Amino acid sequence: MVRELAERCKEASRQLRVASVIQRNNVLERYARLLEQNTERILEENEKDLIAARADGMSEALLDRLTLNGKRIGGIAGSVRKVLSYADPVGGADGAVRHPNGMLISKRQVPLGVVGVIYEARPNVTADVVSLCIKSGNAALLRGGRAALLSNTALVALAHEALQDAGLPAGCIGLISDHDRSSAVEMMGLTGLLDALIPRGGKGLIKSVVENAKVPVIETGWGNCHVYVDEEADLAMAVSVTVNAKCSRPSVCNAAETLLVARPVAGDFLPKAAEALAKQSVRLHCCPESLAILQKAGADPALLCPAEELDWETEYNDFDLAVCVTDGLNQAAEHINRYGSGHSDAIITKNYFTARRFTELVDSAAVYVNVSTRFTDGEEFGLGAEIGVSTQKLHVRGPMGLDALTTAQFVIEGEGQVRE
Amino acid sequence: MVRELAERCKEASRQLRVASVIQRNNVLERYARLLEQNTERILEENEKDLIAARADGMSEALLDRLTLNGKRIGGIAGSVRKVLSYADPVGGADGAVRHPNGMLISKRQVPLGVVGVIYEARPNVTADVVSLCIKSGNAALLRGGRAALLSNTALVALAHEALQDAGLPAGCIGLISDHDRSSAVEMMGLTGLLDALIPRGGKGLIKSVVENAKVPVIETGWGNCHVYVDEEADLAMAVSVTVNAKCSRPSVCNAAETLLVARPVAGDFLPKAAEALAKQSVRLHCCPESLAILQKAGADPALLCPAEELDWETEYNDFDLAVCVTDGLNQAAEHINRYGSGHSDAIITKNYFTARRFTELVDSAAVYVNVSTRFTDGEEFGLGAEIGVSTQKLHVRGPMGLDALTTAQFVIEGEGQVRE
Numbered sequence: 005m006v007r008e009l010a011e012r013c014k015e016a017s018r019q020l021r022v023a024s025v026i027q028r029n030n031v032l033e034r035y036a037r038l039l040e041q042n043t044e045r046i047l048e049e050n051e052k053d054l055i056a057a058r059a060d061g062m063s064e065a066l067l068d069r070l071t072l073n074g075k076r077i078g079g080i081a082g083s084v085r086k087v088l089s090y091a092d093p094v095g096g097a098d099g100a101v102r103h104p105n106g107m108l109i110s111k112r113q114v115p116l117g118v119v120g121v122i123y124e125a126r127p128n129v130t131a132d133v134v135s136l137c138i139k140s141g142n143a144a145l146l147r148g149g150r151a152a153l154l155s156n157t158a159l160v161a162l163a164h165e166a167l168q169d170a171g172l173p174a175g176c177i178g179l180i181s182d183h184d185r186s187s188a189v190e191m192m193g194l195t196g197l198l199d200a201l202i203p204r205g206g207k208g209l210i211k212s213v214v215e216n217a218k219v220p221v222i223e224t225g226w227g228n229c230h231v232y233v234d235e236e237a238d239l240a241m242a243v244s245v246t247v248n249a250k251c252s253r254p255s256v257c258n259a260a261e262t263l264l265v266a267r268p269v270a271g272d273f274l275p276k277a278a279e280a281l282a283k284q285s286v287r288l289h290c291c292p293e294s295l296a297i298l299q300k301a302g303a304d305p306a307l308l309c310p311a312e313e314l315d316w317e318t319e320y321n322d323f324d325l326a327v328c329v330t331d332g333l334n335q336a337a338e339h340i341n342r343y344g345s346g347h348s349d350a351i352i353t354k355n356y357f358t359a360r361r362f363t364e365l366v367d368s369a370a371v372y373v374n375v376s377t378r379f380t381d382g383e384e385f386g387l388g389a390e391i392g393v394s395t396q397k398l399h400v401r402g403p404m405g406l407d408a409l410t411t412a413q414f415v416i417e418g419e420g421q422v423r424e
Numbered sequence: 425m426v427r428e429l430a431e432r433c434k435e436a437s438r439q440l441r442v443a444s445v446i447q448r449n450n451v452l453e454r455y456a457r458l459l460e461q462n463t464e465r466i467l468e469e470n471e472k473d474l475i476a477a478r479a480d481g482m483s484e485a486l487l488d489r490l491t492l493n494g495k496r497i498g499g500i501a502g503s504v505r506k507v508l509s510y511a512d513p514v515g516g517a518d519g520a521v522r523h524p525n526g527m528l529i530s531k532r533q534v535p536l537g538v539v540g541v542i543y544e545a546r547p548n549v550t551a552d553v554v555s556l557c558i559k560s561g562n563a564a565l566l567r568g569g570r571a572a573l574l575s576n577t578a579l580v581a582l583a584h585e586a587l588q589d590a591g592l593p594a595g596c597i598g599l600i601s602d603h604d605r606s607s608a609v610e611m612m613g614l615t616g617l618l619d620a621l622i623p624r625g626g627k628g629l630i631k632s633v634v635e636n637a638k639v640p641v642i643e644t645g646w647g648n649c650h651v652y653v654d655e656e657a658d659l660a661m662a663v664s665v666t667v668n669a670k671c672s673r674p675s676v677c678n679a680a681e682t683l684l685v686a687r688p689v690a691g692d693f694l695p696k697a698a699e700a701l702a703k704q705s706v707r708l709h710c711c712p713e714s715l716a717i718l719q720k721a722g723a724d725p726a727l728l729c730p731a732e733e734l735d736w737e738t739e740y741n742d743f744d745l746a747v748c749v750t751d752g753l754n755q756a757a758e759h760i761n762r763y764g765s766g767h768s769d770a771i772i773t774k775n776y777f778t779a780r781r782f783t784e785l786v787d788s789a790a791v792y793v794n795v796s797t798r799f800t801d802g803e804e805f806g807l808g809a810e811i812g813v814s815t816q817k818l819h820v821r822g823p824m825g826l827d828a829l830t831t832a833q834f835v836i837e838g839e840g841q842v843r844e
Contacts, residue, residue: 018761022784101806107795109805116817117787195635199817215615218635220818241840248842341438363835364442367537375527375838384843385529385834386521397536397619397831398640398819411817414805415783418795420661422668423804 006190009178010145010197013118016175017143021115025092027170031138032088035166036081039131042162043077049154050127057125057151069126070152080131087135090388093406094141107418113410115141117199120191122213124205125149130159134177136391138167140409143176145198147191150183157181192217199411204392207319222399222408224392227257227347228319229377232336232362234353235266239273241374242352243280248376249350251284255321257393258348258370258380262316262326264336270294270329275301282307286323289315293329316343333358337365344368346395348377369395369402426610429598430565430617433538436595437563441535445512447590451558452508455586456501459551462582463497469574470547477545477571489546490572500551507555510808513826514561527838533830535561537619540611542633544625545569550579554597556811558587560829563596565618567611570603577601612637619831624812627739642819642828644812647677647767648739649797652756652782654773655686659693661794662772663700668796669770671704675741677813678768678790678800682736682746684756690714690749695721702727706743709735713749736763753778757785764788766815768797789815789822 020028039046050072057070093113100110119142123129130148137144148156156179164174180187191201195218203213207226214223231249233242249260265273274297278288282304289311290298298308315326316339330336333351340349350372351362359373370380380403382390387405394400400408440448459466470492477490513533520530539562543549550568557564568576576599584594600607611621615638623633627646634643651669653662669680685693694717698708702724709731710718718728735746736759750756753771760769770792771782779793790800800823802810807825814820820828 018785018787021787103799103804103806107799114787215638220816222818238840244840244842252843359837365438367438367441367534368833370834370836373835373837374840375836376842378843379523379527379836379841380834384523386523396640398642401832402834412821413788414790414800414822415793416790416795416799417779417793420658420664420794421799422664422796423672423798 005182006180006187007194007197009180010118010194012175013143013145013178014197016173017115017117019173020138020141020143020176021117023141023172025095027172028138028141029088030170031166031172032084032135034169035131035134035163036084036088038162038166039077039081039084039159042158043074046077046155046158047072047074049158053152053154060151062151066125069124070155072127072155076128080128084131084135087139087389090139090406093139093410098412103421105418105421107416107421109414109416111412111414113407114413116409116411118143118145118197119409120145120147120194120198120201120219122147122188122191122201122203122205122209123149124209125151127152127155127159129204130156134160134163136389136406136409138176140406142409143178145178145180145191147180147188153181153183189216192219194219202392222392222394222404223396224394224404225257226319226345226395227259227393228262228317228343228345229258229260229347230262230264230340230344230349231260231377232264232330232340232349232351233266233269233273234351234355234358235268235332236355236358237266237269237273237352238354239269239276242273243277245350245352245374245376246277247280247284249378250281250286250325251323252376252378254323257319258377259321260325260350260377261319262328262343264328264330264339265294266332266336267293267329271297274298274327275303278303278307281325284323286325289324289326291328294327319345333361334365337362341365341367347393348372348380350375350377369393425602426600426607427614427617429600430538430614432595433563433565433598434617436593437535437537439593440558440561440563440596441537443561443592445515447592448558448561449508450590451586451592452504452555454589455551455554455583456504456508458582458586459497459501459504459579462578463494466497466575466578467492467494469578473572473574480571482571486545489544490575492547492575496548500548504551504555507559507809510559510826513559513830518832523841525838525841527836527841529834529836531832531834533827534833536829536831538563538565538617539829540565540567540614540618540621540639542567542608542611542621542623542625542629543569544629545571547572547575547579549624550576554580554583556809556826556829558596560826562829563598565598565600565611567600567608573601573603609636612639614639622812642812642814642824643816644814644824645677646739646765646815647679647813648682648737648763648765649678649680649767650682650684650760650764650769651680651797652684652750652760652769652771653686653689653693654771654775654778655688655752656775656778657689657693657772658774659689659696662693663697665770665772665794665796666697667700667704669798670701670706670745671743672796672798674743677739678797679741680745680770680797681739682748682763684748684750684759685714686752686756687713687749691717694718694747695723698723698727701745704743706745709744709746711748714747739765753781754785757782761785761787767813768792768800770795770797789813
């Protein structure tokens, strides 16, 4: 069943591959309109999902992510139109060279082919992936969370209608309705059918896909980000950046999870930081040295606890922050490279040489100097629509724009050239 | 043992990452000289490998690949100096944007970190990988074929000497001396230590690594390439390109393995092609239609046999060619996309529209119009040193230059910017 869907995607991708950007944009325009026109129908299906999820005891936070309403569907249609507005990521040539024998070698961007996405029970991701894939000329095989199946089925049915209205096969978008664990495993083994598999979700899901997939994977999503306050930091700036990096949206992957402080300023900086963080009830998981400083400074004991080894590698995604005093730059960089996720890490320093050195030592997708880690994001970086943030090094690193869904193809044109 | 070596590579890669290109070039210059100065010592170790391999009954072809001599070592040293001469692939920035809030976002190329390579008993690959990795700032963990262990040990010892002479740790290059199957499996599981794993060798090795590795893989190497002779082809050109694509070097991955012919010209073209190919004793594995045409035309029966399904997906790497008559362009493209390896495929046609359509329909790394497939090669494409030819779509596709051993890193500089 999964394989059949994938084969249909592969077949359809051949047509999508040669569809003009006008045709692909027509699909998106039609899709946005269909979403708006069929809001009631989508909400009815979503309501059934919600009733079942509540009966299964789903948490409020997860129920919220599963919930659609008129405003949210309007937002989804708006996102589809936004993707429509971006430049065509495929077809353009990235330079050409003429070989001494006269043949012309050009390198152009083409769609990947079929992109698989495994994600959780968030129906908005369905429309997101549909629009990003169609825009970039890719077919998509989707496996959303089981709890969102009826919502997703409705959203995909409209995508099929939009595709067919634009003269493209419905098979461009496949939705897996079987939610056995085996269907995910089957997806991971679709060698030759899936050109890329993108897991979107928690660390467990991502790890499982990365370790078990036989098809190529684009790893996205989790982030254990650091702010390092150097001995020559502007301490007011350090407090402001720390609070922003931790508190402005703790649930996202570019939020800070560990605060590193150079020993010479720890006694001065940590009480100030703790005071500001206490306003948002941030719980600090402290190394012995920082714990002693904060206890001595009279920080709220309810917000302090000793850090364990595990804290250094934890993505809290909450109002929790690990705190560690370090000797200085080198030790901080070592800590980040050892425990971090290679996502986003910042230094606060006034020293030019230290700043430069930090960006060279830290092996992460985004390295910040005197800026909050919270900016790692496709829109903020000027890449347009964001598919996710890659924490792997191959193919794409950091925020992924539509380009990440393309690959290169060499085209060589000549008049009978042969190789000696 | 494998893990310890990988950890040493990781540790050393931190230093290599910040080494200047002058320092990295010094390693290569020193390495080339050491190879020349220690030719005798290398040959002694190679001789021991050869004696053992002969005793084990290694075939002449494989013995030839294992064999070093003074001239070959001179060639290896020359290759090292050639890599030295290329532009530095790391450190440069690929554009920068200023965010409305004033921070500067730049994207620069950095080394991957630690690159693992699994390859067969060809000592020249050892020096190749050493020079490509050091030039691009990467540490390398090598697992060469068991039969070349003594040769490789000698070559790596000289690399260690060159690194240390240039002030870099010997740990930058690790050589696995244990050739149990388990050491390859262990390499494939070095998550967090190996940033990329490149298998160089036969289809079996590559397939096993692609399917079993938990670390990111760059798939290289095998090629089932096609020449499609369109009904509007210049038939003399078609014969010349076919002979070149098949015969100029049948053992390499960009050699043609299947000849597709449009039905309207099959009767005219195939006997001409068979005559030219017979001069090099090329054995033709024919579909029923082409077999009938060639038998009727009086082609040498010793060079003809019926094709089986398996022939369409076989990389002969020899003077063998599968032959299939097709309805025309669309069926040819379908055949290529279905059975091909996505490496290099050519059309011979005089028709402008057919040529354009072929390049759009065929989903391969390199698509040729009226040119032999044999040109798919880093040097020929102007990419400089070639690490291999990628047949995957993620990260890098087609011939890989030094750039394929780098990844991007965003650097964001500001004065305390925080996100609203």
